[in-house]
Amino acid sequence: MKKKLSLLERMxxxxxxxxxxxxxxxxxxxxxxxxFTDKNNQxxxxxxxxxxxxxxxxxxxxxxxxIATAVCLLIGYPLAYFMARSKPSTQRILMIxxxxxxxxxxxxxxxxxxxxxxxxxxxxxLLKAMGxxxxxxxxxxxxxxxxxxxxxxxPYMVLPIYTSISKLDNRYLEAAADLGCTPVxxxxxxxxxxxxxxxxxxxxxVFVPSISTFYISQKLGGGKMELIGDTIERxxxxxxxxxxxxxxxxxxxxxxxxxxxxxxxxxISDGDEGGVLV
Amino acid sequence: MKVFSKIxxxxxxxxxxxxxxxxxxxxFNEKGSFAAYTGVSLKWYRELFRDSTALDSLRNSLVxxxxxxxxxxxxxxxxxxxxxxxxxxxxxxxxxxxxxxxxMNPDIVTGVSMMLLFVAVGGILxxxxxGFFSMLIAHITFSxxxxxxxxxxxxxxxxxxLREAAMDLGCTPAxxxxxIEFPHILPGIVTGFIMAFTLSLDDFVISHFVxxxxxxxxxxxxxxxxxxxxxYSMYALCTLIILAIxxxxxxxxxxxxxxxxxxRKKEIA
Amino acid sequence: MNQDVLIKLSGITKAFDGxxxxxxxxxxxxxxxxxxxxxxxxxxxxxxxxxxxGFETPDAGDVFFDGERINDVPAYKRQVNTVFQRYxxxxxxxxYDNVAFGLRLSHVPKAEIETRxxxxxxxxxxxxxxxxxxSTLSGGQQQRVAIARALVNQPRVxxxxxxxxxxxxxxxxxxxxxxxxxQHATGITFIYVTHDQEEALSMxxxxxxxxxxxxxxxxxxxxxxxEPVNAFVADFIGESNILDGIMIADKxxxxxxxxxxxxxxxxxxxxxxxxxxRPEDVDVVPVEKGMLAGKVxxxxxxxDYYEIIVDIRGFKWMIETSxxxxxxxxxxxxxxxDAIHVMKKSEYSGMFGDYSTFSEEMDHLSDPDAGQxxxxxxx
Numbered sequence: 001m002k003k004k005l006s007l008l009e010r011m012x013x014x015x016x017x018x019x020x021x022x023x024x025x026x027x028x029x030x031x032x033x034x035x036f037t038d039k040n041n042q043x044x045x046x047x048x049x050x051x052x053x054x055x056x057x058x059x060x061x062x063x064x065x066x067i068a069t070a071v072c073l074l075i076g077y078p079l080a081y082f083m084a085r086s087k088p089s090t091q092r093i094l095m096i097x098x099x100x101x102x103x104x105x106x107x108x109x110x111x112x113x114x115x116x117x118x119x120x121x122x123x124x125x126l127l128k129a130m131g132x133x134x135x136x137x138x139x140x141x142x143x144x145x146x147x148x149x150x151x152x153x154x155p156y157m158v159l160p161i162y163t164s165i166s167k168l169d170n171r172y173l174e175a176a177a178d179l180g181c182t183p184v185x186x187x188x189x190x191x192x193x194x195x196x197x198x199x200x201x202x203x204x205x206v207f208v209p210s211i212s213t214f215y216i217s218q219k220l221g222g223g224k225m226e227l228i229g230d231t232i233e234r235x236x237x238x239x240x241x242x243x244x245x246x247x248x249x250x251x252x253x254x255x256x257x258x259x260x261x262x263x264x265x266x267x268i269s270d271g272d273e274g275g276v277l278v
Numbered sequence: 279m280k281v282f283s284k285i286x287x288x289x290x291x292x293x294x295x296x297x298x299x300x301x302x303x304x305x306f307n308e309k310g311s312f313a314a315y316t317g318v319s320l321k322w323y324r325e326l327f328r329d330s331t332a333l334d335s336l337r338n339s340l341v342x343x344x345x346x347x348x349x350x351x352x353x354x355x356x357x358x359x360x361x362x363x364x365x366x367x368x369x370x371x372x373x374x375x376x377x378x379x380x381x382m383n384p385d386i387v388t389g390v391s392m393m394l395l396f397v398a399v400g401g402i403l404x405x406x407x408x409g410f411f412s413m414l415i416a417h418i419t420f421s422x423x424x425x426x427x428x429x430x431x432x433x434x435x436x437x438x439x440l441r442e443a444a445m446d447l448g449c450t451p452a453x454x455x456x457x458i459e460f461p462h463i464l465p466g467i468v469t470g471f472i473m474a475f476t477l478s479l480d481d482f483v484i485s486h487f488v489x490x491x492x493x494x495x496x497x498x499x500x501x502x503x504x505x506x507x508x509x510y511s512m513y514a515l516c517t518l519i520i521l522a523i524x525x526x527x528x529x530x531x532x533x534x535x536x537x538x539x540x541x542r543k544k545e546i547a
Numbered sequence: 548m549n550q551d552v553l554i555k556l557s558g559i560t561k562a563f564d565g566x567x568x569x570x571x572x573x574x575x576x577x578x579x580x581x582x583x584x585x586x587x588x589x590x591x592x593x594x595x596x597x598x599x600x601g602f603e604t605p606d607a608g609d610v611f612f613d614g615e616r617i618n619d620v621p622a623y624k625r626q627v628n629t630v631f632q633r634y635x636x637x638x639x640x641x642x643y644d645n646v647a648f649g650l651r652l653s654h655v656p657k658a659e660i661e662t663r664x665x666x667x668x669x670x671x672x673x674x675x676x677x678x679x680x681x682s683t684l685s686g687g688q689q690q691r692v693a694i695a696r697a698l699v700n701q702p703r704v705x706x707x708x709x710x711x712x713x714x715x716x717x718x719x720x721x722x723x724x725x726x727x728x729x730q731h732a733t734g735i736t737f738i739y740v741t742h743d744q745e746e747a748l749s750m751x752x753x754x755x756x757x758x759x760x761x762x763x764x765x766x767x768x769x770x771x772x773x774e775p776v777n778a779f780v781a782d783f784i785g786e787s788n789i790l791d792g793i794m795i796a797d798k799x800x801x802x803x804x805x806x807x808x809x810x811x812x813x814x815x816x817x818x819x820x821x822x823x824x825r826p827e828d829v830d831v832v833p834v835e836k837g838m839l840a841g842k843v844x845x846x847x848x849x850x851d852y853y854e855i856i857v858d859i860r861g862f863k864w865m866i867e868t869s870x871x872x873x874x875x876x877x878x879x880x881x882x883x884x885d886a887i888h889v890m891k892k893s894e895y896s897g898m899f900g901d902y903s904t905f906s907e908e909m910d911h912l913s914d915p916d917a918g919q920x921x922x923x924x925x926x
Contacts, residue, residue: 013360024376111504177602232390259382
């Protein structure tokens with residue numbers, strides 16, 4: 001039975017459609033336009049051709065983001081698991097503790113890490129007081145940048161995993177125990193496979209901001225660690241207008257890279273979904 | 279296992295909070311250095327409140343957050359209504375896909391793309407389009423998917439037969455919408471507004487690309503201040519922000535906790 | 548008889564949030580027996596099963612398995628397997644891997660796993676479903692996988708927690724027969740939990756009727772039906788008219804204003820008792836030939852019989868008869884001595900067995916899964 005829709009109901013989405021056409025599709029078209037033109041607005045592949053110069057930056061960014069994501073998963077999964085297994089009252093407190101850093105601006109979190117690790121920071125002041133002459137150089141190393149990513153984005157890994165573990169039906173754990181599975185065995189044979197969607201969304205939520213960050217590498221990399229985010233940011237904020245074209249090309253590549261990885265992720269979790277949604 | 283899990287939880291949360299706690303503790307340090315804690319003082323807080331740009335940026339942030347959240351919630355509510363009633367599957371799916379682009383894309387790409395739009399159109403019109411309005415548009419745009427995401431499921435959950443029942447009892451279609459369906463959607467609209475508000479308040483990356491120096495929000499102010507030399511008044515500002523968020527979180531948790539308990543009691547009764 | 552006691556519960560007490568679910572319960576279960584724990588929602592039957600399975604620890608009392616105390620043995624070390632309510636099949640594994648789950652854990656050689664899983668799938672009629680995910684199976688098929696997954700481990704005891712609750716009536720009847728057949732074929736002890744009295748009577752060797760955390764009666768299905776010990780059991784198992792009576796002497800019971808000859812004895816002279824008379828044991832006769840007379844207040848056609856409610860001196864009796872009688876007529880009733888069952892007074896006296904407020908809808912509402920959620924929540 002088809003019900004007649006009122007004019008309002010039929011037209012309700014129109015402002016939104018106009019809006020996203022102007023401010024989502026439009027900007028994307030401009031990215032494409034700038035990526036494929038030169039400074040004289042002539043069609044050109046020169047920006048794309050220049051991308052090769054940035055391949056080492058791309059690789060470094062991917063590497064850092066992968067390490068940060070992997071470490072977040074390794075630290076975050078047990079954290080999420082223990083959280084989900086604790087008493088409900090404890091869980092509420094832990095949730096607040098986990099949410100607070102997420103709500104505090106990324107700038108503040110990164111900055112607080114800088115305060116801790118800087119040459120004149122707390123750790124080095126302590127080391128100096130203990131008699132160390134040379135400050136321990138942490139800021140300006142790849143270690144500091146990756147540490148920053150882990151520190152900033154760990155909660156984004158924990159939250160979706162925690163949600164999927166706490167939604168896990170206790171009957172599956174009982175069934176595993178009933179069939180002779182030890183508690184540790186149950187984690188690997190039952191809990192882990194059933195929380196793959198949570199893992200995937202955690203991985204996405206850490207990987208995407210890690211690979212595109214520029215603030216973390218600026219602050220903690222001490223200007224010595226250039227990631228792809230820094231390059232793009234510089235093309236747009238510091239360089240002259242013709243740098244926009246190369247910047248647009250870089251953004252396009254990053255977008256495609258993330259689009260592809262998102263599609264792969266969706267594929268994996270879709271394949272599993274049938275099982276999880278029983 | 280129990281003991282291990284407790285130690286693990288405590289350890290990770292300590293590490294997670296160590297830098298923030300250091301920041302808070304040293305925001306009260308008289309001497310602007312880590313070399314020594316020379317005594318508790320509100321010196322840096324006083325300095326912060328003498329800084330009029332800091333207060334301006336806070337006001338700007340709030341104005342932007344309220345206005346962008348209001349517009350995004352308005353557009354998003356109607357969009358959710360339209361999407362819910364829409365029968366063309368392909369159209370519905372493509373609208374959703376496009377809407378979600380800012381959510382999937384790294385912020386830097388969204389920021390850069392909008393910057394290109396404003397720069398290019400501004401170039402054609404021979405004016406500088408960046409400023410409050412460019413930021414407003416950007417913030418509305420990246421909030422929209424979250425607003426729709428919190429409202430659309432409410433429409434989907436709504437039992438259509440309730441509307442029919444209302445009409446059966448004598449409501450006009452419009453009356454049945456406002457008396458029956460709208461109250462059901464309202465919590466989603468409120469959630470959507472709150473999400474849009476906090477996203478706007480928190481955003482730095484996209485604002486960074488579409489802003490101009492004459493409209494600076496709090497995150498942009500912090501960025502500018504931390505770009506060069508470490509300023510101790512920033513410790514004070516960060517401490518205040520963290521405390522404000524903590525209070526808000528506790529409040530929300532307290533209120534929802536009472537709600538949940540009340541609900542459970544009702545169920546038992 | 549004591550030789551083959553496989554599971555023994557002694558003095559089991561368990562409370563959730565201060566609410567006692569099991570109260571000092573004793574139970575012995577024999578090897579190769581089909582035992583059913585029967586009772587309404589919240590009577591503690593599922594908790595009993597979960598204590599045997601190792602998913603709950605009793606607050607007091609001991610659980611013995613084959614003579615050994617197993618209170619502290621975790622579930623994964625017990626020689627017991629469970630068919631869970633709503634199955635709990637692992638959604639990420641296919642049928643084959645679900646069934647092979649337990650065997651792989653006990654490091655059975657691969658070739659043996661294959662033959663045993665195949666055999667079990669054959670026995671449960673699941674051949675050809677090996678590669679299917681549980682979510683693609685019907686309720687009955689999922690049920691069979693759950694049974695296969697538990698049985699393939701050759702447990703000493705199989706625990707079944709309302710396994711047929713989610714199936715429709717026809718399928719439930721088929722599965723009842725199938726379960727009975729499997730139990731005979733394997734010789735494994737079955738402990739079966741249900742709130743469906745018909746299921747309990749038709750499948751079990753022994754029925755354990757529970758209420759309020761206590762065992763009311765243990766016995767064979769015929770014992771339970773014919774010789775209920777109190778008003779609760781009489782009412783829960785089948786339909787019963789339960790009347791206040793007095794045992795004047797052995798084999799002489801007085802109720803409904805008359806003295807009847809019966810077959811029971813062993814009571815004090817003039818002891819107040821509960822009298823049970825099953826609706827199908829009352830014969831409708833002409834008024835002048837009846838021991839009792841009453842006015843028919845309603846007649847319901849049930850297919851193979853009529854269910855009539857008869858008002859006898861203010862007490863409404865339910866009577867099943869194959870002959871039609873018109874409402875508002877007065878009829879005579881006759882009862883054989885062996886149809887009169889005399890019970891001692893209990894805490895349940897006066898709570899059941901009067902059909903004056905009887906209505907089918909009410910019965911329906913208070914019976915099935917309505918209370919199910921509450922019991923689960925409590926556990």
